Amino acid sequence: MCDTIATLIWKDLVAETRTKEVFLTGVPFALLILVIFNFAIDVGADRAAEVGAGILWITFTFAGVLGVARSFADERDRGTLEGLLLAPIERSAVYLAKTLVNILFMAVIELVTVPAFVLLFNVEVAWLDLLVVALCGTVGFAGVGTLVAAMVANARSREVLLPLLLLPLQVPVLIASVKATAIVMGAHTEQSWPWMSLLVGYDVVLVAAAVLVFEYVVEE
Amino acid sequence: MIQRTLVAEPPLDDHAPELERVAALEARGVWAGFGDRQVLTGVDLTLEVGARLALIGSNGSGKTTLLRVLAGALRPTSGEVSIFSHSFSKNQRAARASVGVLGHQSYLYPELTAAENLTFYARLYRVQRCAERVDQMLEVVGLSHRRSDRVGTLSRGMVQRLALARAVVHDPPLLLLDEPDDGLDERSSSTLEAVLSTGAAAPRTILLTTHDLENALRFGDNVAVLHGGQVAAHRSTSSLGVAGLRAWYAAIAAQPRSAARQLVGQPAGTSF
């Protein structure tokens, strides 16, 4: 199982190093959203952390939707998904590998976006804390996102259907990540652990459920 | 020494117990299709180990659908498919491990090189000594010199040969090919023949679909007609010329489909 997952991840990473598709489109897209938000919302110095946390996570969400959409759309359009599924591998290995790759791709985008955000919005950040929050939020997002992306890869109007199905399911991730991020950036004096425990709970429960149902999504 | 080895071996005569005989492929009552449109309406098919069956039928008769069901790519609406007695519904990994599939699509990743594609699939199939096997397969399909080129840059014929190498990279005892002769250039055609004839250690069982009757004779020991959603007729190809096959096929294809179904009235299933 671990070998299989490693092989699947290796394949996606090699393909990405050749095309640099995610890096070259995802990063500019995320940066652009940050800039656009700056025009749309006046982020005063007194509420930079509070509003900024929201902006940051909407940026991650939009860039993430595009990222996870690609993970199965390409495989489906070229027919390679069928090739994968013909192999004697666990279906859950395909799910876990794709989820890990999506987490990795989102992390790359976040690693570029956050410094740019700090620079543009002039906020103080506890880097290590933010890293933990972002990781937990990203796991939840990619975990459910990968499942839904596999589903809509077949569907008519999949570009709209993916966010329509995914975002309501993501409400806890969005709320908890934004709150925890705001706390980490010093907006409130509260503890961030209730939000972190909510995030971790979501990650564990939803990813476990997704592992169980994934085979029904890719079945033909 | 030699004597003792011989004695230790199980008797190889025709009276060997029937228990040992496991069909390479067995399909029972397979219905498949989408919603109202069921393309297959109760296919029964058995392939004995070592059989080579060419499946012919008109366009839209369901050849590709049947092949996808047999490969485990499409779950039938009802019915059961087993590969070496491992059913797809109960032990799908064991069933999948014994099948090689050459489909309409190449299943290859254009960003990866020829060697990387084969290595990827060899690992998924848990092939022992992966690198050696990949080298060997590139050699067989004559692509050693292009091993480090991305698949996206290869010609159509090369991609077809590489797809064939992919299908047999794990040396499957059962090989399913969907119109492997479709649009093949000279080189690929001889490669296909080479791969089909130089089997693995064990006799390889082959099922291929084709619309070319000459190729049906060339690659198959037996030929079956898919008509009216079922295997309507079958026969051996020995002592059968192209003209004879054409006449036989025309007679079956001319039957109204309901009559074609009655042709199957023979005892359940078609065995090869």
Next chain:
Amino acid sequence: MDRGRDYALAAITLVSMLAALYAGLIYAPTERSQGDVQRIFYVHVPLAWNAYLAFLVVFAASIGYLWRRSAWFDALAHASAEIGLVFTTLVLITGSLWARPIWGTWWSWDARLTTSLVLWFIYVGYLLVRGSVIDERRGARYAAVIGIIGFIDVPIIHQSVVWWRTLHPESIVLAPGGPAMPASMLLSLGCSLLAFTLLYVYLLRLRFGAESLRHELRTLRRTSIVEAV
């Protein structure tokens, strides 16, 4: 489906709905601070309760469908999701109608309202994904997956919006544990709960029956095609 039992269920539902109307509008005392507006509570709460019940049925039937692959479970899940969505819509509307005079606003990001709204979106997605693929069996599988994942998500969504509001400084508007209810109000509530649950069961039977007939028709058409060819 048994005609006689259908009529009996319809009759019982009708009678209990009338009783609930009487209990809610006439029998129950007028609430002191909110006045007659409070009476919407006898519609709102049973609707919400039954919406959750409907989604629970979707969840269970979805698991049943993936496990057994029988059209029966799929029809049940589909029927229940539609009714649940209609009930959730009514919950949101009645909630707004109540909130306008009481809170002075049509909408408030109250935890329960927000959860209902998110649920509404999830089950809209559930019905959309069904129709988004050509193959019906595939649509049924996708819907079942959303029916399972969505329902598992409900308690987490609820928890997150509760904290979202309560950890917020301005929102201690709705503290849990409101004023205790007089017995007559509780009785009225119980009556309308029963009535709406019967309504749910009745609608479910109707919708499920229609869905089963559609399935049967499809099967018949399929076999007739085979006979014809």
